[in-house]
Amino acid sequence: MLSVHNIHQYYGGSHILRDVSLTARAGEVTVVLGRNGVGKTTLLKSLMGLVPIKSGSIALEGREIQRATPYQRAHAGIGFVPQGREIFARLTVEENLRMGLATKPGGTPVPPQLYELFPVLRQMLHRRGGDLSGGQQQQLAIARALAAGPRLLVLDEPTEGIQPNIIKDIGRVLRRLADTGLEGVSTGPMAVLLVEQYYDFAEELADQYLVMERGEVVARGPGSEMREKGVRQLVAI
Numbered sequence: 001m002l003s004v005h006n007i008h009q010y011y012g013g014s015h016i017l018r019d020v021s022l023t024a025r026a027g028e029v030t031v032v033l034g035r036n037g038v039g040k041t042t043l044l045k046s047l048m049g050l051v052p053i054k055s056g057s058i059a060l061e062g063r064e065i066q067r068a069t070p071y072q073r074a075h076a077g078i079g080f081v082p083q084g085r086e087i088f089a090r091l092t093v094e095e096n097l098r099m100g101l102a103t104k105p106g107g108t109p110v111p112p113q114l115y116e117l118f119p120v121l122r123q124m125l126h127r128r129g130g131d132l133s134g135g136q137q138q139q140l141a142i143a144r145a146l147a148a149g150p151r152l153l154v155l156d157e158p159t160e161g162i163q164p165n166i167i168k169d170i171g172r173v174l175r176r177l178a179d180t181g182l183e184g185v186s187t188g189p190m191a192v193l194l195v196e197q198y199y200d201f202a203e204e205l206a207d208q209y210l211v212m213e214r215g216e217v218v219a220r221g222p223g224s225e226m227r228e229k230g231v232r233q234l235v236a237i
């Protein structure tokens with residue numbers, strides 16, 4: 001689904017991403033772990049076209065997109081849940097969900113399946129985004145990213161500041177999206193690329209894992225090997 005080859009990224013003179021390569025396959029949750037400041041968010045922003053890369057390639061289903069705009073990448077099938085959620089506080093829940101349809105023809109309805117995934121959103125449809133709890137905002141941010149039916153869902157620390165019961169719900173949703181997709185929204189299993197610092201959540205979901213340090217991938221493998229490889233210690237603060 002997503003293949004990233006040898007990307008390098010700089011903020012001014014600071015070399016942030018150093019030769020990062022990764023693959024995220026449909027039907028799998030691929031987890032990127034790493035301590036604060038190692039470049040996880042910069043990696044995701046580079047994938048979304050929100051920051052320019054200096055070299056390397058990014059391909060979605062075999063088509064290179066590294067020069068595409070963020071809008072074009074969303075249109076090509078990537079949904080993005082940014083760190084900190086970036087909900088529009090003054091817009092209603094419904095209006096926030098419509099923002100996720102920006103790449104669709106005008107008048108495209110919000111898929112009702114999103115409310116089955118996150119029932120609380122239906123109850124809160126006319127509330128303002130800013131009036132929701134952190135956990136509800138996170139669910140809204142995920143639903144917004146799903147609205148256009150992406151084939152790849154990219155999430156930046158969705159558990160940050162969220163209460164445990166909602167973290168469980170989000171975990172179940174991500175597993176289901178990878179296993180089966182969401183009928184009526186995405187056809188077939190999705191690829192999920194998850195940046196996470198909450199180790200237990202990451203280990204439970206990971207089909208594949210990568211660990212970053214100072215802008216480089218320093219470890220990777222199947223999720224089932226995270227324990228024996230001591231990944232928890234690698235990312236412990």
Ligand SMILES: Nc1ncnc2c1ncn2[C@@H]1O[C@H](COP(=O)(O)OP(=O)(O)O)[C@@H](O)[C@H]1O
Nearest residue numbers: 011014016034035036037038039040041042043
């Ligand atoms: N807009 C920016 N301008 C300059 N440096 C930045 C910017 N954003 C992040 N950085 C730096 O890039 C590095 C990686 O940051 P980031 O990708 O946010 O890490 P992470 O998400 O892993 O915590 C850090 O050293 C951070 O200070």
Ligand SMILES: [Mg+2]
Nearest residue numbers: 040041042083
């Ligand atoms: Mg970050």
